[in-house]
Amino acid sequence: MLISVSHQTTYTYEAPVSYALQRIRLQPCNSALQTVRNWSIDVEGGTLETRYADHHGNQVGLICAEKGAQSLKISVGGEVETNDLSGILGKVYGRAPLWYFQQPTALTEAGPLLSDLADTVSGYANELEQFHALSTAILDKVPWVLNETHSETTAEEAVGQASGVCQDHANIFVAAARRLGKPARYVSGYLFMEGRINQDASHAWAEVHIGDLGWVGFDVSNGISPDERYVRLAIGRDAHDAAPVSGLRMGEGDESLIVSLQVQQ
């Protein structure tokens, strides 16, 4: 499927900004799952200072806002050809070893609630079935509810409050999978939704490393493994690692953020 993405992230500053940085992971990479046909990154109100590959192999950019800027607009987009491999990326490895993806992070530390949730699927012999069951169990326990959680909500907290969005689902999945002894990671990206071009936010799901298959994706929020409607942007051990945009600002006043995202065929 040829998926077309147009994604604008606009920060508006209450007072002219003195110094602000945004780190972006908004460059999809080629894999068995997808081929990037064309992709561009444009910045208004700032400069793309550098681009590099991070320790997870993500293509990262660092943007510095212009001094005195009232707003910073980051526009990315292009076309990506995707394949339906039932979410199986396969045995593709960067330098980060598998054991690294078995380690918890601050966002994905398993407390008692998460451990209990993971234990409910500990009895499966077939790993694929086990992780589909995990995905279902998470969505049962933590239904999709908007605006109840935020970017710093931990997996354990999201289970506790029994509500969350795709970011929480993915954090919970990787935390639980690690609890079950498997390497797991967080994936950020885009999802094409039939009949709906305009979207509120980018998407997130998880990948777990299963014996013979390698990395396999699970989208808890939608109860499926990713198919040709998914575009992978970045990976990491949790939502922070794979955040499409993260930044830091010095100066007075508040900032507001508007995201505009169109994903279409």
Added chain:
Amino acid sequence: MAENTPFFDEMRRASGVRMPYEDYSTWFDKQDVARLAQKSEEAERFFRRTGITFNVYGQEDAEERLIPFDLVPRILSNSEWTKLARGVEQRVRAINAFLHDIYNRQEILRAGVVPRSLIASNDAFLPQMMDFTPPGGVYTHIVGTDIVRTGENEFYVLEDNARTPSGVSYMLENRETMLQMFPELFSQIKVQRVSDYPKNLRASLEASAPPNCEGRPFVVVLTPGIHNSAYYEHSFLADQMGVELVEGHDLRILDGRIAVRTTRGYRTVDVIYRRVDDAFLDPLSFNPQSMLGVPGIMDIYRSGSITIANAPGTGVSDDKAIYSYMPEIVEFYTGEKAILKNVETHRCSEPDSLAYVLENLSELVVKEVHGSGGYGMLVGPAASKEEIETFRQKLKARPANYIAQPTLSLSTVPIFTEKGLAPRHVDLRPFALVSPGEINIVPGGLTRVALTEGSLVVNSSQGGGTKDTWVLES
């Protein structure tokens, strides 16, 4: 004096004065003790005037305190030093190869030489360094290896200090003080110079500049600020090298590089000798609350456009559990046997070792695997029953957090007291400079001395002092 003690005195043996100290001893015997006492006071005044002080962590009043200086030099013969220096160089080479491997292919883990858990559980392991090679392939631009001696040819490495070794300013000041106090001594005895260190440090840092550096590399020293206990050293080294001393807020990202604010606008920086800890280096990558670092510096670093000395994440090799594998690490990367010995180390994470350590606490030195500066350690022979019992509980609660070593019979060197010379235990911290082309080790280093009679703890934070360290020309 030292003749009947079990300790190796580096100056006097039963057979008489050891060779490296012969000329000094002859000179000393001709001195008037009252004049030396006066000189000793002069030295203290000199240090106060230059402002060389040290802030002791973990003390309530935390006032700035002078590290006591003893005027009797610690002397090594040229041949003793040559062997030591070869050993340090070998170790430093191995550590750099180890760090590159750990952050890239991890061959040493695959080979099962070092257990994976020691990296996976290592707080100093920085994932952000994976799949990356610093400019020139150098991780530890400055290393301060702690070495102790127990006999004529018995030298042991205690710690490698690949992270941020401090103390080189004391080495330089101690020599300067000795030269001022006893100029005649240096005309009688030929001692190898240490005064080139700042020049060599700068040259070594410049040689490690990133490939896109234009013209002479621009070097800065990054300090956390005047409240840091080693601020004196930061400003001293910047001054001696003739480079800028900066704080995080002086630096920013400009045109894809790191730039420093100057009176004439911003100027590109090529090499940062940073004395800010990893966790505070980049709020965008590590501790987001840090005001001491430079936001985005890791992005510029991974782009290959700045040199950070020492590289982030080098603390992995300072871990004391990793230390216990250092002979294997040296052999794995250099193909040679380690020249310098390791102290026998019991890893309390291993049940048999833990049992042994708990049985023998009163004879062992127990250290935290991530600890430094002599904090949080137990010196069994010097500890009270209560202290030992408290430590026993800590050990049982978190065995993997500790290693234990036999109490070494550290060599002694005399210090000057009102009653004449008196032996005190010493260690040695040579400083190695690593650049892509070479490893340069300043002759001697910093000798730390436990000023309290019988004490084995030389750390300045625990009441130790320092001595000038001489390596004889021949």
